[in-house]
Amino acid sequence: MKAETLLKVENMTVRFAVKRGRGFGKNAHLHAVDDVSFTVKCGETLAIVGESGSGKTTTALAVARLVNSYKGKVLLGDTDLLALGDEDLRQARARVQFIFQDPYSSLNPRLRASDIVREPMDSLGDMSEAEKSERVDFLFNAVGLRPEQQRLFPHQFSGGQRQRIGIARALATQPELIICDEPVSALDVAVQAQILNLLRKLQKDFGLTYLFISHDLGVVQHMCDSIAVMYMGKIVEHGSRLDIFNAPQHPYTRALLSAVPSVDKARRAQTKRILIPGDPPDPVNLPAGCRFANRCPVVQDICRRDEPELRNGVACHFPNAEL
Amino acid sequence: MSLIDPENTIPEARSPFSEAWEMFRGNTAAMIALVILCLIVLGAIFGPYLYPTDPFDMVWAPFSPPGADGFILGTDYLGRDLLAALIHGARVSIIIGLAAAAVSILIGVTVGALAGFYKGWVEELLMRITEFFQVLPTLLFSMVIVALFGASLPMITFAIGVVSWTAVARITRSEFLRIRELEYVMASRASGATNAKLMFRVILPNALPPIIVQAALMVGSAILFEAGLSFLGLTDPNVVSWGQVIGSNRQYILDASYTVTIPGLAIFITVLCISLVGDGLNDALNPKLRSR
Amino acid sequence: MALLSVKNLRIEIKTRAGVAPVIDDLSFDLDAGESLSFVGESGCGKSMTALALMGLLPEGVGSVASGSITFDGEDLTQASEARLRALRGNDISMIFQEPMTSLNPLYTVGEQIAEVLRAHQGLSRKQAWDQAVELLDAVRIPNARARAEDYPFQMSGGQRQRVMIAIALACQPKILIADEPTTALDVTVQAQIFDLLQDMRRQTGSAIILITHDMGAVAEMAERMIVMYAGRKAELGPVDTIIAHPRHPYTAGLISCVPHILSTLTSEREDLVEVPGIVPALQDFGKDLCLFASRCRHAQPKCVNQRPPEIAFGNTHQAACWRAEEL
Numbered sequence: 001m002k003a004e005t006l007l008k009v010e011n012m013t014v015r016f017a018v019k020r021g022r023g024f025g026k027n028a029h030l031h032a033v034d035d036v037s038f039t040v041k042c043g044e045t046l047a048i049v050g051e052s053g054s055g056k057t058t059t060a061l062a063v064a065r066l067v068n069s070y071k072g073k074v075l076l077g078d079t080d081l082l083a084l085g086d087e088d089l090r091q092a093r094a095r096v097q098f099i100f101q102d103p104y105s106s107l108n109p110r111l112r113a114s115d116i117v118r119e120p121m122d123s124l125g126d127m128s129e130a131e132k133s134e135r136v137d138f139l140f141n142a143v144g145l146r147p148e149q150q151r152l153f154p155h156q157f158s159g160g161q162r163q164r165i166g167i168a169r170a171l172a173t174q175p176e177l178i179i180c181d182e183p184v185s186a187l188d189v190a191v192q193a194q195i196l197n198l199l200r201k202l203q204k205d206f207g208l209t210y211l212f213i214s215h216d217l218g219v220v221q222h223m224c225d226s227i228a229v230m231y232m233g234k235i236v237e238h239g240s241r242l243d244i245f246n247a248p249q250h251p252y253t254r255a256l257l258s259a260v261p262s263v264d265k266a267r268r269a270q271t272k273r274i275l276i277p278g279d280p281p282d283p284v285n286l287p288a289g290c291r292f293a294n295r296c297p298v299v300q301d302i303c304r305r306d307e308p309e310l311r312n313g314v315a316c317h318f319p320n321a322e323l
Numbered sequence: 324m325s326l327i328d329p330e331n332t333i334p335e336a337r338s339p340f341s342e343a344w345e346m347f348r349g350n351t352a353a354m355i356a357l358v359i360l361c362l363i364v365l366g367a368i369f370g371p372y373l374y375p376t377d378p379f380d381m382v383w384a385p386f387s388p389p390g391a392d393g394f395i396l397g398t399d400y401l402g403r404d405l406l407a408a409l410i411h412g413a414r415v416s417i418i419i420g421l422a423a424a425a426v427s428i429l430i431g432v433t434v435g436a437l438a439g440f441y442k443g444w445v446e447e448l449l450m451r452i453t454e455f456f457q458v459l460p461t462l463l464f465s466m467v468i469v470a471l472f473g474a475s476l477p478m479i480t481f482a483i484g485v486v487s488w489t490a491v492a493r494i495t496r497s498e499f500l501r502i503r504e505l506e507y508v509m510a511s512r513a514s515g516a517t518n519a520k521l522m523f524r525v526i527l528p529n530a531l532p533p534i535i536v537q538a539a540l541m542v543g544s545a546i547l548f549e550a551g552l553s554f555l556g557l558t559d560p561n562v563v564s565w566g567q568v569i570g571s572n573r574q575y576i577l578d579a580s581y582t583v584t585i586p587g588l589a590i591f592i593t594v595l596c597i598s599l600v601g602d603g604l605n606d607a608l609n610p611k612l613r614s615r
Numbered sequence: 616m617a618l619l620s621v622k623n624l625r626i627e628i629k630t631r632a633g634v635a636p637v638i639d640d641l642s643f644d645l646d647a648g649e650s651l652s653f654v655g656e657s658g659c660g661k662s663m664t665a666l667a668l669m670g671l672l673p674e675g676v677g678s679v680a681s682g683s684i685t686f687d688g689e690d691l692t693q694a695s696e697a698r699l700r701a702l703r704g705n706d707i708s709m710i711f712q713e714p715m716t717s718l719n720p721l722y723t724v725g726e727q728i729a730e731v732l733r734a735h736q737g738l739s740r741k742q743a744w745d746q747a748v749e750l751l752d753a754v755r756i757p758n759a760r761a762r763a764e765d766y767p768f769q770m771s772g773g774q775r776q777r778v779m780i781a782i783a784l785a786c787q788p789k790i791l792i793a794d795e796p797t798t799a800l801d802v803t804v805q806a807q808i809f810d811l812l813q814d815m816r817r818q819t820g821s822a823i824i825l826i827t828h829d830m831g832a833v834a835e836m837a838e839r840m841i842v843m844y845a846g847r848k849a850e851l852g853p854v855d856t857i858i859a860h861p862r863h864p865y866t867a868g869l870i871s872c873v874p875h876i877l878s879t880l881t882s883e884r885e886d887l888v889e890v891p892g893i894v895p896a897l898q899d900f901g902k903d904l905c906l907f908a909s910r911c912r913h914a915q916p917k918c919v920n921q922r923p924p925e926i927a928f929g930n931t932h933q934a935a936c937w938r939a940e941e942l
């Protein structure tokens with residue numbers, strides 16, 4: 001079955017004005033997301049991976065229009081989210097929901113668990129009170145919380161339970177797309193497994209589509225159908241799960257994969273650690289050419305001159321070069 | 324069989340505020356202060372009915388010391404009953420304290436909330452205004468207001484409120500700046516909450532704890548402020564308040580010091596209790612002391 | 616004889632509900648130059664163990680209730696504060712989790728390293744500075760002489776953690792304790808830090824105690840490991856043996872609940888093995904039963920009636936589980 005495309009992001013750029021130095025003069029811009037395009041198919045999971053500061057969260061926020069994009073298109077089905085006016089946007093928010101990283105700051109401490117889950121239905125949609133209560137009951141059950149717990153306040157839950165409440169809230173308006181921004185990185189490993197299994201089960205049961213952000217490649221490998229690897233605001237490689245993990249092409253992807261410590265002895269024996277020394281360049285003053293050039297083990301002159309385009313799923317002048 | 328399973332025991336639902344009250348109750352000093360405050364407030368409400376002597380009536384010879392001639396607290400330079408002044412004056416002092424605090428909270432929270440929520444030029448403008456009020460010499464400025472517009476009670480209240488809202492504005496703004504970046508605010512936004520809802524239903528309730536503490540302390544300082552203005556004679560001479568009693572007797576501070584010390588003590592005890600309660604609130608509402 | 620020998624250590628902590636043992640009957644040995652790893656979920660007492668070894672238990676809150684920590688023939692639980700101060704940073708040193716906050720923002724990194732050298736080794740200002748630069752070079756900070764003049768905020772997270780390592784290694788300690796040194800860092804940086812630690816261990820012969828919750832990191836870095844659960848030692852043994860055949864159900868859970876990247880990935884994806892529930896609250900730590908029982912698939916009535924003994928498998932591997940032999 002060939003699934004149809006649910007989300008199509010085209011040439012999206014997000015930039016922030018940053019103050020540099022003293023005095024007046026022109027503000028510099030930090031391109032947190034730079035000309036990024038990707039698609040997510042209905043019922044599948046696209047993972048965005050990359051190091052800290054590569055623009056993962058900004059991409060996610062821009063897709064949900066929680067930060068403003070500078071240019072580009074975000075097509076959800078046929079609607080361009082970036083072109084919507086205020087009230088249309090507010091209504092469209094029911095279709096895209098967010099699951100946050102920090103289970104401690106993502107729930108309003110003054111509300112009871114049931115009210116937190118109910119909030120999106122209060123702001124959007126036109127359900128009656130009885131229908132809302134029924135849906136809250138249903139959601140609590142779906143995420144594995146007990147009905148008696150609806151009355152409790154967030155601080156009375158463990159981290160994993162709080163994340164379940166966050167998931168229930170995201171499901172409340174029956175969204176088409178759920179964006180998960182590092183949903184398990186603040187949790188203990190055992191609790192991580194509980195939440196990951198829950199997310200997969202919900203996907204199966206309700207046919208959800210996830211945009212899944214993580215820096216943990218093990219988790220990504222387990223959750224996604226396809227992957228976009230980001231570096232300094234650019235997608236450097238975009239492909240299916242098996243392609244990326246078994247045959248990575250971009251030197252950065254390969255370095256990233258080789259850096260993950262593994263309990264698997266066979267994998268440890270067969271992977272050669274690819275070191276990428278140095279730091280990423282200053283995001284405000286990006287160098288010409290490929291952004292990875294200063295750390296790339298196979299860099300050539302052209303890399304410092306011309307910026308590679310994303311072609312056949314990889315943005316590199318010399319994909320698959322011998323490392 | 325005793326299984327330990329912290330996730331499956333369902334505790335009683337307890338809101339952050341009820342936990343704070345629990346914590347507050349454990350604070351002996353604050354509880355004592357709260358009880359005394361309640362007594363003072365009850366006294367202010369019901370005292371005038373139980374002790375109806377008019378504080379402006381000259382009932383006895385002047386400068387009768389406390390205890391003598393049947394007047395528990397003695398009489399002042401015009402032979403007016405000091406106990407009556409204390410009891411009747413409590414109302415005005417406390418009302419001015421509360422009302423002035425309310426005025427400054429109202430102005431401060433509005434300015435701080437708008438500045439913290441909208442950022443950008445709104446914030447710049449509002450914060451410059453706040454700074455302007457902050458650098459004004461407060462006593463002088465309130466004296467000018469009272470001198471210009473007359474020393475009626477509402478004007479005094481307004482004058483005190485207008486010079487003391489800047490602290491509230493700064494606290495509110497910084498809480499708003501902190502909370503607006505938290506993920507639950509983002510979550511509300513992602514599920515279609517309007518700006519008004521975000522500001523008043525989501526962020527403001529969470530910003531309240533330090534504002535409440537500040538409000539409590541402000542009541543105390545407003546009472547002091549009123550006393551200061553009265554001492555300088557900037558007050559409504561037809562209304563008795565603690566500060567007014569001190570002010571009218573200030574010439575006799577050396578000859579009949581009790582006429583000044585007794586109302587002074589009343590102010591001192593009230594303000595002290597208010598700050599103890601404020602401190603207690605601060606400890607109880609401060610999430611760092613509370614386990615998550 | 617072992618370099619460090621911990622015997623029946625019990626550390627109690629005062630909580631609102633009373634006194635609770637954060638570390639309960641912990642025994643282990645550490646040989647010179649060895650690398651040992653502590654794993655376990657949050658709140659299981661890993662950092663407490665590290666702090667106890669450093670003599671840095673939170674004052675007025677935690678204290679050693681019984682047991683001994685013998686370092687080089689000297690019982691540290693009996694040592695004076697002055698003696699501990701002399702040992703700290705010199706013979707035993709520690710790297711903390713947060714590279715952002717564990718450096719003093721007001722001094723250059725060079726000064727901070729030199730300070731340690733002057734305090735412990737009595738070097739002159741000039742000598743200490745030169746050695747600080749050498750150390751920065753050793754932890755592979757490019758252009759070390761110039762970077763020594765930088766303040767912490769001028770460095771990236773990975774570089775700061777390297778500076779921390781340089782400080783910790785300045786006096787060539789016999790034991791280096793690293794408490795989740797890479798949790799705040801990216802994997803590529805983590806890999807570099809791990810490489811660096813391994814190299815340093817080879818060069819200086821320091822023993823390393825690595826605290827982590829990542830089994831992959833343990834497999835990569837350590838020879839032996841201790842699995843901690845709720846203040847108790849659940850399992851101790853050689854890393855390869857334990858990963859190949861964990862005897863304690865908690866260890867098995869920790870290994871299999873994480874989605875690992877395997878040598879070849881297939882399109883198949885099983886659900887992760889779940890360890891239900893969470894670590895018990897601190898006030899329950901002292902109870903006379905297996906604290907893992909409520910989360911354990913293999914629990915029997917015996918498990919909730921009595922604390923399990925440590926069962927030995929050969930002389931290097933022990934597991935504290937009633938059913939360790941069958942599993």
Ligand SMILES: Nc1ncnc2c1ncn2[C@@H]1O[C@H](COP(=O)(O)OP(=O)(O)OP(=O)(O)O)[C@@H](O)[C@H]1O
Nearest residue numbers: 016030032051052053054055056057058059215283
């Ligand atoms: N509101 C903002 N104003 C200015 N710069 C920002 C803002 N938000 C993000 N940035 C910058 O944009 C870049 C991308 O940030 P982003 O948070 O998207 O990264 P990330 O990939 O999610 O990283 P992490 O793994 O640390 O969460 C960073 O350089 C960051 O400093």
Ligand SMILES: Nc1ncnc2c1ncn2[C@@H]1O[C@H](COP(=O)(O)OP(=O)(O)OP(=O)(O)O)[C@@H](O)[C@H]1O
Nearest residue numbers: 628637656657658659660661662663664673676897
């Ligand atoms: N200063 C303190 N006061 C009171 N309790 C403390 C203190 N420090 C730690 N604890 C408690 O001691 C227990 C063990 O904590 P410890 O820091 O050793 O855990 P850990 O295994 O290092 O966890 P993590 O992986 O989160 O670092 C926890 O329950 C914690 O709440």
Ligand SMILES: [Mg+2]
Nearest residue numbers: 056057058181
């Ligand atoms: Mg992020």
Ligand SMILES: [Mg+2]
Nearest residue numbers: 661662663794
């Ligand atoms: Mg710790």
